[in-house]
Amino acid sequence: xxxxxxxxxxxxxxxxxxxxxxxxxxxxxxxxxxxxxxxxxxxxxxxxxxxxxxxxxxxxxxxxxxxxxxxxxxxxxxxxxxxxxxxxxxxxxxxxxxxxxxxxxxxxxxxxxxxxxxxxxxxxxxxxxxxxxxxxxxxxxxxxxxxxxxxxxxxxxxxxxxxxxxxxxxxxxxxxxxxxxxxxxxxxxxxxxxxxxxxxxxxxxxxxxxxxxxxxxxxxxxxxxxxxxxxxxxxxxxxxxxxxxxxxxxxxxxxxxxxxxxxxxxxxxxxxxxxxxxxxxxxxxxxxxxxxxxxxxxxxxxxxxxxxxxxxxxxxxxxxxxxxxxxxxxxxxxxxxxxxxxxxxxxxxxxxxxxxxxxxxxxxxxxxxxxxxxxxxxxxxxxxxxxxxxxxxxxxxxxxxxxxxxxxxxxxxxxxxxxxxxxxxxxxxxxxxxxxxxxxxxxxxxxxxxxxxxxxxxxxxxxxxxxxxxxxxxxxxxxxxxxxxxxxxxxxxxxxxxxxxxxxxxxxxxxxxxxxxxxxxxxxxxxxxxxxxxxxxxxxxxx
Numbered sequence: 001x002x003x004x005x006x007x008x009x010x011x012x013x014x015x016x017x018x019x020x021x022x023x024x025x026x027x028x029x030x031x032x033x034x035x036x037x038x039x040x041x042x043x044x045x046x047x048x049x050x051x052x053x054x055x056x057x058x059x060x061x062x063x064x065x066x067x068x069x070x071x072x073x074x075x076x077x078x079x080x081x082x083x084x085x086x087x088x089x090x091x092x093x094x095x096x097x098x099x100x101x102x103x104x105x106x107x108x109x110x111x112x113x114x115x116x117x118x119x120x121x122x123x124x125x126x127x128x129x130x131x132x133x134x135x136x137x138x139x140x141x142x143x144x145x146x147x148x149x150x151x152x153x154x155x156x157x158x159x160x161x162x163x164x165x166x167x168x169x170x171x172x173x174x175x176x177x178x179x180x181x182x183x184x185x186x187x188x189x190x191x192x193x194x195x196x197x198x199x200x201x202x203x204x205x206x207x208x209x210x211x212x213x214x215x216x217x218x219x220x221x222x223x224x225x226x227x228x229x230x231x232x233x234x235x236x237x238x239x240x241x242x243x244x245x246x247x248x249x250x251x252x253x254x255x256x257x258x259x260x261x262x263x264x265x266x267x268x269x270x271x272x273x274x275x276x277x278x279x280x281x282x283x284x285x286x287x288x289x290x291x292x293x294x295x296x297x298x299x300x301x302x303x304x305x306x307x308x309x310x311x312x313x314x315x316x317x318x319x320x321x322x323x324x325x326x327x328x329x330x331x332x333x334x335x336x337x338x339x340x341x342x343x344x345x346x347x348x349x350x351x352x353x354x355x356x357x358x359x360x361x362x363x364x365x366x367x368x369x370x371x372x373x374x375x376x377x378x379x380x381x382x383x384x385x386x387x388x389x390x391x392x393x394x395x396x397x398x399x400x401x402x403x404x405x406x407x408x409x410x411x412x413x414x415x416x417x418x419x420x421x422x423x424x425x426x427x428x429x430x431x432x433x434x435x436x437x438x439x440x441x442x443x444x445x446x447x448x449x450x451x452x453x454x455x456x457x458x459x460x461x462x463x464x465x466x467x468x469x470x471x472x473x474x475x476x477x478x479x480x481x482x483x484x485x486x487x488x489x490x491x492x493x494x495x496x497x498x499x500x501x502x503x504x505x506x507x508x509x510x511x512x513x514x515x516x517x518x519x520x521x522x523x524x525x526x527x528x529x530x531x532x533x534x535x536x537x538x539x540x541x542x543x
Contacts, residue, residue, distance in 0.1 A: 023076065024111075028196040031069040036076045037111075042145045045107045045200070047079035050192035051185065053101035054157060059275050060169050060181060063103060063188035079104025081133035082158045083283050091127065094135035100161060100279040105154035105189050106134055108141030109200040117203030119491045122152045122193055123460075124186055126213030126240075126453060129247070129295040130159045143461025147487045150202035152193055156185035160286040161279070163295040165255035166263070168271045177300035179255050183225075184303055186218055190231045208490045210236035212456050213387070217242045217297075220394055221249075222318075224311040225303050229318035234493050236486065237324040237394065238455060239387050242297060242308045244539050246390035249297040249304055258296070266291045312397035321493035323486070324395045325407030325514075326388045329449030333378035335386065342374040342444060350378070354385075358538060365534050371444065379447040384531060387452070389539070392532045395506065403505035405495050406526070407485075409455040410518040411478045412448055413469050420468045455517075458482050474519045482517050 023036045024043045035045035051063035058064060080099035110118065123139055125132035134153035141151025156162060162182030169178035194204045209232050211219050220241040222228035240246050266285050268274050274282070286293035299306060311317055333342055336354070340346040347368040352359040366381045368374035395404050416423065457463050458479040463471050485495040485503065495503050495515075503515045504523060512526035 025072065026199045028199050029068075030066050032072045033075040034072050035107075038142060040142060040146055041111055042142050043109050043111060043200075044142075045075040045109070047077055047104045048075055048107065049079070049103060050105050050154065051103040051188045054103060054161070054181070054185075055100050055279075057275065059100070059161070060164055060166075060178065060271070062173070062175070062181065062184045066192070078106060078133075078135035079155060081135065082155050083161050083279050084127075084131045084158050085283065085287050087131045088127070091131060091133070091136060093133040094137070095133055102155045102157065103185055103188070104134075105152055105192070106141070107197075107200050108145035108151045109202070110145050110148055110150070112201040117198065117206070118148055118150050118201050119206040119208065120150045120152065120193065120197050120202040120204070121208050121210060121490050122154070122190060124156070124209070124211035124215035124218045125153065126211065126215045127158070129163060129182060129214050129297070132158070132214070137465035138456045138462050139460065140462050140465060141460075143483065144487060144490070147483070149487060149490055150197060150200050152189075152197075154186065154189040156182040156189070158182060159295050160262075160282065160293045163255075163297065164259055164262075164293070165252060165298055165300075166259035166271060167256050169259075170252065170256060172271075175300075175302040177252065177298070177302040178259075179252070179296070179298035180300050180303045182295075183218060183221055183297065184227075186222065187225070187227050187231075187303065190222070190228060194231055206233050206491075207231060208234040208236060210238070210490075212238035212453060213240050214247070216240040216324075216391070217247050220308055220312075221297065221304065223320070223322075223398075224306075224308045224317045226305060227303055232318055232320055234321050234489065235318070235323075236489065237322065237391060238459070239326045239330060239391060239452060241390040241394035243312075243390040243393050244309065245385060246387050247297065249299050249307060252298050252300050255296050255298045258294070262286070262291060262293055309393065309397070312394065315401050317398065317401070319402055321403045321405075321489070322395065322398050323405045323407070323489045323495060324391060324398075325409060325517075326383070326391050327450035327452060327455055328408055328410040329379055329447050330383035330388055330452045331379065331386045332446040332451075333375050333382060334446075335382035336378045342371050342378060344368050344370065344374055347374040347378055351381075355538075361534065361538075365531050375444060375447050379449075380528070380531070384535060389532055389535045392512075393536065395512070396532075399506045400508045403493070405489065405503055405515070406506050406512050407503075407515040407517055409450045409458070409482070410516055411450055411455075411458065411475070413450070413454055414472050414475060415470050416468055417470050423468070455482075458517075459486050478517065478519060481521060485515070485517075 023034045025034045049066045078095040080102045081093050081095040082102040134155050139153050144151045165179035209219050216237040217240045219235050219237045337350050355362045366377040368377045459482045461483040488497045489495040501521045504513045506512045514526050516522045
């Protein structure tokens, strides 16, 4: 009898343990998901399919609605990251593997305590449309979720899988378009969020889209796309817009010609033959020096009806508040000077090579009469030409229609920890392991300031997950303030709140008033506007 009771007790114990270990469950249109609860009390649901795997016959097809599943689907690990090479060398993913089957999203949600619907953030990762993943630590949504925001990251197709056009693909498409598959993936994720986010406690009418670099460029594209612009309530752009010279879209026939040229150089006879090539092999072919593929977004008449700059100028974009900005040193002077020393002579030579017969005008706006001035001007010109001008132009056009809050992130990262001293900071914002003592040429230090992508961990509240840098109390202070501004904007469309320095909206017909985000925040007039009005005129005639 005692033995029988012991057996029952053991069974009862395991039953209780199983119940205790059961994760939070919610039901979406496709079925029931089981996530996990973090120690902070935030629920996470990872690796949720928002479209069918774009493989086989669905390669280079607009994303198809996800299929339903039976039973309870585990949502406790990230989905596969998209096909890509290790382009930047400094991205660290938490996904288990790389696969063409990559259309998954992740949700961080506060435990619902009331009937109130919470604001939603959908974040697009950066990486030049050729790299990146929604599982990166710097995009983690836990911190914002702790502030009452349902946060979503997602994956989308990259490179040749996401932006390949071909006349035969255009013909077979019901929309008579090809290319832009990565952007269509993002749109499909937005549609999924609109349909299902209420199950996580989110408000489908309060969706903010945000992103950095290629993610920011994507935000600008969704604001002008007839497929997306009615899905969003607010927008955040961190460094970049789809405006020349930053990743401008090209006409469909131009991208189709590039697709034909790729097939010719790779000796591939048909779309069927292309679809039959295993994903890993196709990635290798597209990444080789003999048959390089360059991802371009497309004016396809479907997702993008016209050039984004034209749509913004005509005021036909989404009528939503915009928070937008850039870092204070997006690109170092070496972006322009390459291997040359920052001397006045070398600077003049580099400007002439890039800007031709208008070099004199450039030098009048970006002077370089001393080494110090060369470093300052070459950094500014490199940053503006790379990504700042397009971001400024986006803000300048949109403020004619809606409130625009403009920032410049100036907080320079601190020193690296001892473990990472012999590393270089990569373009994507992480680090590349490399013995810096091997450098033969010693140059002056880059201009002080915040480099491209270095703002991500700060504004999303994810400093702690980056073990490369010796974060200080000042860094934590900047992160807390920046995240509060961003969280307020996501909630209300206005970044201001109690205890924060007032951030004025920029209005048309006057200089921008910029929030300079640093150890001490300051609202400053944008004294560099002269540069951008010059570039505005220069790029208009260059296109």
